[in-house]
Amino acid sequence: MAAFPTGDNYTPSISSRKGQNTRVLVAEFGDGYNQRVADGINSISASFSNIWRGIPTVDGQVIIDFLEDKLGAESFTWTDPTTLDTISVTCTEWNRSPVSQQYETISAEFKRVFDFV
Numbered sequence: 001m002a003a004f005p006t007g008d009n010y011t012p013s014i015s016s017r018k019g020q021n022t023r024v025l026v027a028e029f030g031d032g033y034n035q036r037v038a039d040g041i042n043s044i045s046a047s048f049s050n051i052w053r054g055i056p057t058v059d060g061q062v063i064i065d066f067l068e069d070k071l072g073a074e075s076f077t078w079t080d081p082t083t084l085d086t087i088s089v090t091c092t093e094w095n096r097s098p099v100s101q102q103y104e105t106i107s108a109e110f111k112r113v114f115d116f117v
Contacts, residue, residue, distance in 0.1 A: 001088065001115075004078040005066060009059040011081050012050035018082070019047045046112040048080065048089070053105050060096065060104045067091050067108065075113050088113050 004010065023039035052063065070076060072092035079086045094108035 002066075002070070002074070002076045004076055005062050006079070009052070009055045010063065012048075013053045016048060016050045016081070018080070019049070021045055042114045046087075048078075048110040048112075049107070050110060051105065051107045054099055054103050055106070057098075057102055057104050060106050063106055063108070064094070064096060067094050075115050078110060088115050 021044070023043045023045070024036050025039045026034050026036050028034045052060070066076075070091065072090060075088045075090050077086050078089045089110040090113050091108050091110050094106065097105045097107075099105055
């Protein structure tokens with residue numbers, strides 16, 4: 001499995017955010033009673049809205065090339081800069097905005113996946 005590029009210019013801005021949600025199976029019975037149970041062993045999913053602000057265009061191209069190479073289907077390892085946990089993620093959506101001729105801002109949505117190794 002490939003690893004996301006590392007180095008100072010490849011760490012997202014600290015303002016990047018993490019979202020989490022859970023999958024829950026619910027059995028509903030009469031009178032409003034219900035039972036809930038987590039759906040599977042990996043029932044908490046996570047997504048990471050990453051932003052690289054004002055990075056050199058050359059480094060931005062490395063990020064874009066890496067994401068295009070994965071085609072949104074192939075997972076890769078990435079280290080969460082806030083927890084330093086290395087996890088498997090996919091990325092199906094990213095954007096690029098020029099700041100000047102030499103700098104740009106890139107945003108990308110990473111989704112945690114649980115692959116067989």
